[in-house]
Amino acid sequence: MTRQRELRLNAFQMAAPGHTWAGLWRHPRDTGSDYNRLDYWVSLARTxxxxxxxxxxxxxxxxxxxxxxxxxxxAVARAAQAPNADPFLVVPAMAQATEHLGFGITANLTYEHPYAFARRVSTLDHLTGGRVGWNVVTGYLESGAKGMGLAGARAHDTRYEAGEDFLEAAYKLWEGSWQDDAVLRDRARGLFADPAKVHRVLHEGPYYRVDGQHLSEPSPQRTPVLYQAGTSSRGRLFAARHAESIFLNGHTKAIAARSVRSIREGARESGRDPNDILMFLGATVIVAPTRAEALDLRDEYARYLDVEGQLALVSGWTGIDLSQLDPEEALAYVRTNAMQSLVENLTVPGERPFTLADFAEFGPRGARAPFIVGSPSEVADELLSWAEASDVDGFNLTRVVAPETLEAFVDLVVPELQSRGAFKERYREGTLREKLFPGAGPRLKDSHPGARFRDPGRLRPAGGPAALRATG
Ligand SMILES: Cc1cc2nc3c(=O)[nH]c(=O)nc-3n(C[C@H](O)[C@H](O)[C@H](O)COP(=O)(O)O)c2cc1C
Structure with missing residues (x-):
């Protein structure tokens, strides 16, 4: 008999009035437009x-x-992820209102510097008691690059190369700069920390340079739990090396299974245990006490889907201007500088090709991911069937109408999953990493590539001049 999976669940959100289903902000019961208010986030976190x-x-x-x-x-008229607020800033209020909930925060490294960014993340790891994850992204919008004063975005694979460099610098700061016993807090001797145990990081990478000590004392997890999304062939390589959790989409079980398989294979080739990476599949779930009520709810929500807003989103994700596609025309594969993995998923040979109508469908093709509608037991059946077939560990549940879609899931599906032994009855103690990975410690596993930077000898370029040696 196969072991019952214990599913992992995240509420997939964005600090914006509209998230991945454009137009739903217009639904009379949707409160997503309150994204600029702390009460919105506190209430969401409590749910x-x-x-x-x-x-x-x-x-x-x-x-x-x-x-x-x-x-x-x-995008602007239809609130297609515009405006949007800084996700870091909504986390402390949620952390204060909760005890165990983790926070996976997306941050685009391309427009950050490791020295300042590492401190911001460590600060949040301290403030949340070790409940922070970082979704490592590198950006797919040209407009962001221009906004940052650059001529244009880096090329797709170069973005991942730069990501490798950024992470190496960040690992040095998080993992190696302060020894565990560097902080003394010795009032009698007047010594807060032992400078011999705080090491200078000298990083001279192709994209980032750091010469300094980490500005934060060691936080509970040091390196946050690393999430990644993006499963092109270069993306998978990056994920296999660094990610502890992956967020992926796929509108068929076969597509999701293929991505999961190749990431797990990549992890094995990188010398990591493939089970050290949790896979979260995006999913839209509409649940009600009975199937008939759930179908009515779906039809009601569907009336608010904004087709133009949806096409603006998909155009941005794929880098393909869908205003140029004829209504009956099938989307053809092109190598894009945006989300290559999405374009691959939408143009799988042998599958029914995507047309404009599919992108505007309030269903699995519009979701590009599982779209599950039904009674609590039907939803649980479907989630478990997807998890089994595609070998994912859990789901990132997409916001539809906030907060009612999340509340319905919590009230109706969670007890159903629990009754089947497929969802936890209580939280494990410890940091986000310890909660997600039974038996793990608060810090990166020793087999993770970031762990090798705990060695102060690795905080400077190999063979660097003696003058540049760590101050310890
Ligand atoms: C499910 C999923 C969610 C993503 N979420 C974000 C996000 O919130 N912010 C972002 O800048 N990029 C996001 N991305 C984009 C990826 O980080 C990556 O830049 C993009 O997919 C291109 O890489 P790829 O071709 O390897 O997929 C997401 C990608 C996927 C597949």
């Missing part, structure tokens, strides 16, 4: 923790969706 969710997963984009029609009008 997620009441449902024993592993985390709130916060998407973010730096830039506006201006591929559709060659301008940002549709």
């Amino acid at each position: 997620a923790e009441r449902g024993l969710f592993d985390g709130v997963f916060l998407a973010d984009v730096l830039g506006v969706y201006d591929v559709y029609g060659g301008n940002s009008d549709a």
Whole structure:
């Protein structure tokens, strides 16, 4: 008999009035437009923790969706992830209101510097008691690059190369700069920390340079739990090396299974245990006490889907201007500088090709991911069937109408999953990493590539001049 999976669940959110289903902000019961108010986030966090969710997963984009029609009008008019707020800033209020809930925060490294960014993340890891995850992204919007004063975005694979460099610098700061026993807090001797145990990081990478000590004392997890999303062939390589959790989409079980398989294979080739990476599949779930009520709810929500807003989003994700596609025309594969993995998923040979109508469908093709509607037991059946077939560990549950879709899931599906032994009855103690990985410690596993930077000898370039040696 196969072991019953214990599913992991995140509430997939964004600090914006509209997230991945454009137009739903217009629904009379939707409160997503309150994203600029702390009460919105506190209430969301309490609901997620009441449902024993592993985390709130916060998407973010730096830039506006201006591929559709060659301008940002549709995105701005239809609230297609515009405006959007800084996800870091909504976390402390949620952390204060909860005890166990984790926070997966998306941050685009391309426009950050490791020295300042590492401190920001460590600060949040301290303030949340070790409940922070970082969704490592590198950006797919040209508009973001221009907003940052650059001529354009880095090329797709170069973004991942730069990501490797950024992470190496960040690992040095998080893992190696301060020894565990560097902080003394010795009032009698007047010594807060032992400078011999605080090491200088000298990083001279192709994209980032650091010469300094980490500005934060060691936080509970040091390196946050590393999430990654993006499963092109270069993306998978990056994920296999660094990620502890992956967020992926796929509108068929076969597509999701293929991505999962190749990431797990990549992890094995990188010398990591493939089970050290948790896979979260995006999913839209509409649940009600009976199937008939759930179907009515789906039809009601569908009336609010904004087709132009949806096309603005997909155009931005794919880098393909869908205003140029004829209504009956099938999307053809092109190598794009945006989300290559999405374009691959939408143009799988042998599958029914995607047309404009599919992108505007309030269903699995529009979701590009499982879209599950039904009674609590039907939803549980489907989630478990997807998890089994595609070998994912859990789901990032997409916001539809906030907060009612999340509340319905917590009230109706969570007890159903629990009754089947497929969801936890209580939180494990410890940091986010310890909660997600039974038996793990608060810090990166020794087999993770970031762990080798605990060795102060690795905090400077190999063979660097003696003058540049760590101060310890
Ligand atoms: C499910 C999923 C969620 C993503 N979420 C974000 C996000 O919130 N912010 C962002 O800048 N990029 C996001 N991305 C983009 C990826 O980080 C990556 O830049 C993009 O997919 C291109 O890489 P790829 O071709 O390897 O997929 C997401 C990608 C996927 C597949």
